[in-house]
Amino acid sequence: MMFLTPDFVKVLINKHEVVIFSGATVADAVRAYSRRSSKLLENGKFNVLDQFGNQTETGGELTEGQILFLKKRDYEER
């Protein structure tokens, strides 16, 4: 019997742990976090911010333990 090793990363989105395959993008992680949030992100209603407040593009690749926040775009621009 052969067992291949798991290959995934754990990140936090809005303080919720999301476990996802290694090589996943921010968009993949948001999709795994919440379908609704994913749709809002695709429609430009949300921004993804890192723990330092920088905007992160959805194609960004994840690193273990990365902390991300979804913020409504109109809220930020107010």
Added chain:
Amino acid sequence: MKKGNLVLIAGLIVLLSFQGHSQQKATGKQTEVIILHVNDMHAKIDNLPKLAYLADSLRKTHSYVFLVSAGDNFTGNPMVDMISDKGFPMIDLMNRCGFTVSAMGNHEFDLGTGNLNKRFEQAEFPFICCNMDATGTPLKQPKPYLILEAGKTIHIAILGIIEINDKGIPDTHPSKVTGIRFFNGIAKAREYSWLKKKYGILIGLTHLGVETDVKLADSMPEFDEIIGGHSHTLIEKPMMENGVMIVQAASNLNYIGKTTLLIENGCVTDRSDEVIPITALHKADSSLVKLCGKYNRNEEFSKVAGVAEASLKGYDALGSLMTDALTHQLKVDIAFQNNGGIRVFSLPQGPITIKDIYQLDPFGNMVVTFRMKTEEIQSLITYAFNLEKRLDLQVSGMIYRVTSDDQGHCLGVDLLDDSGKSLDPSREYTVAMNSYIAASYRFNHSDPGTSGSATTAEILIQYLKEVKQVNYTGVKRAFQITKQ
């Protein structure tokens, strides 16, 4: 005011702002050095002519202008990634822009060792990386650092660092880095802290992601600046961490970073950084525009492989198409496709071009086939479901039903044929999947698997050419039942 006038004025403002910010300091002992930086270009060649124009404009008015990439130059544009000489257009255009240096990113390895060696040779600039050792492999070993010279007295050491995941390799297909040894980037970088003492100025050109860049800065205050990539972060105002300036310019050439260093007696006395939206640049190098057009007009990619009778939307429809291609073309019983490998949200009704397929499936994954018992197939589906806490695998050749608890844990998997009968547990089935699933998912399989010679995208193209028309309206093959 006419729109044209507005554009002209906006262009002038942008041009003046660049010149105003970065005039060569002719007086005193201060020397100004400009570093234009990009990261994660992902083969998006269309904005390189604007970058070239900006770089050339600055070179006319400044003595010391460098252009650097923080890695991931490839993967993301089939016109670059999926041609026979993979990656050639990107390096050709980077050469013409006058790049000074590039860090190694994880997606550099996607090209494969042979192609990457060709790109190293083609590039008129070095790739650098301090935490990899390709000794004993076919890959040419990149140098760990590069020393830039600004006149006779100013030397700037640029150290390349790449991310590695918890398996000890960068995020690429494991087969692409076979035999290459990688080391913790922060620990390895510390071994090069002597560069600061020797040259006076030390810059990290990293492909680590911003969170790791912050840890690197905490560990190594010797850096004057860390120019980062990997996380596609737009750092509009440079971050200062432990005295180190950290910058990054989003991705896909949507932004260009511009660092200005003021140097006196071989040391940085002032530093600043700004990100310039590519949309603020209105002029482009005309010769590169033509060249991009040539690369984009690759007729091979506009050919129609098949026709969608109705639009294909979402994972179920697109994944069913992709897996049907595998079962049909490889004559296997069952095929799987992971949702993460489906890279477009929909294909519209009408012609499906070769380019569409490479955008849908851009990774160049090979097909791997296994002989599997039903319990082994169940272990694959269970692993995938528990990983995502939701359905993750699309399928052809059967349907399946996952029963889960309300926490998203898989309690059981039913495997059914098209008529709703359970698959035969005493039988072995031939099962195809992409090499990413085969390599990355943990599941039981007594057969180690057999890798094919075609990519999943190539197989899909062959399939569409054969069946000519497809319609996946309402198709769903994976189901979830949640027990309360």
